[in-house]
Amino acid sequence: MATRMKLWVGIGACVLVGTGQTAAADASDPFQPVTTATSTQLLAHGGEGSEGGETSHGGEGGEASHGGEGGEAGHGGEGGEGGEAGALSHLGGGEGGEGGEGSASAPAAVNSPGVYYATLLFMKGHLWVAEELYTSGNTEIGSAHMGHPYAEHFDSVEDALEERGVTGIHDALEHLAEEAGSQPDWSALEPAYQEAQSAIDRAIASLDPSLREDPDFIADVALGVLRKAAHEYEEAISDGEFVNVVEYHDGRGFAHVTRKLLEDHADVLKAADADTYETLLADVDRILEAWPSAMPPEKPAVSTSELAGNVSRFELHANNL
Template identity: 30%
Template sequence: MINLSRFSSMFLIPILMIVSSCSQPSTNQVEDSANKPSDTPEVATEDPEKLDVDYLTTLALMKGHLMVAQELIQAGKPEEAEPHIGHPVEELYGDIEEQLVTRKITNFKSILNQFHDLVKTAPKSDKIKTEYNSSMTAIDQAIAAIPETKRQSPEFILQVINRLLETAKAEYQAAVAKGKIVELIEYQDSRGFVMFGEQLYQLIAPMMSQNHPEKHQIITTTLTELKTAWPSVNAPKSLVMTPEKVSELVTKIKENSQL
């Protein structure tokens, strides 16, 4: 007769060993699980500060284009003004279109297009000034979506100014060849960007003068010198400033923007 007690012990011990080995993952299994990439995709989040800088820089470029366009219209050159009025829609508007929705700003592409169409079809119309003002007001309203505290922050505004000046530098370099202005539109673009960059600086000039007097003095003096590269909206016959000098001045402003 079989000893059931002994048989049960012999039979159960291997089973318990199997169960025990299945219930605890091995060290290698734990490590493999830890190293295995998650199936859940990571959601990329953009830096809010960078979004604001990009947004305001794009709007600032629009204003620079329109400022130089207005100069050309006043000089009786609407045909030269036309591409500068078109660029805000054709080259820039798409960069902020989603941001306008997020920031609850009314779409103003139609306002820009209306101004552009008028200059193309009726360059001597009495409505041109009104359309120009409407376009600039629409851009200003979009700029107002940036909190006022940030718009008055030297650290923030200087980032935008430096982006504008870098773009102006690149446009100026593209405009010059063999010591002459050969690309008029790029020359005028760069002028407009520097003009509006200086306007932006006026927003923070009082605070810079009070809190960073030495840097303020260097930046204002350098901006004044930089502007001499564009004596007029009309390209000079002889180059006033080399691209290398423009680059040097832009770099100097950037270096003194580190607060």
């Protein structure tokens, strides 16, 4: 496969709270809506990624390994191939530089177009699943996801937005979180929701057109978001049971926006290799089998190891572009 942008992102810490009870957040804080725990739920996300080096092209990698000579981090904990840093480790900085070979540092989105794009897609993933939950009657947990783009991801792209001259996204995301906190009818919330989506789209449009027309760049970003989705799924499960409903939702949202990413860039990907494009769509559909419904099933439909294998299959096929 052609040389690829390599970049790193930081990983956020997660806090598990509540078992089978309603966990109340400060009603004055619209970014921590009350959610009702049907099982153990994650209500608080935290931790900012550390800043690191600048983006560069290159890095040696073998088949099914998009990235630096140092190889992929292992699956699992913070910094491994699962958290945000690990999910995008195949896109790190150049060899020998900060964020490059052997480095665990994470460059800011201001220095890394792939980190920037992936972070905006994480925002969209939260919004995708928030709408699904909200409109299906799960308004409490749906309202929580409405606040996550602002609470979890805005800080990491703020400098990049400023440098690119993108305005309005802060106010749009903050307004949506505030509106969702009162849990109005969807018809009343939808204008704020669409405003937030449009603001994210404007931020995406600020990417260099040459990158948005680069099949390798699109495939690499897609792979990173899928790795993050798989990590969220893993975090949702313990001893073969779903114990963290919100992480299940995060993974579902991230996987769905990855499919839309491929569809949105269909012309670019088909021009590179039409058969591979269709294969990648099929791979994502197989990955989506881990999330068969908006709310978690009684038992996981797919094991964490099987899901990891499906993501690796996507990676392998993406190398054919």
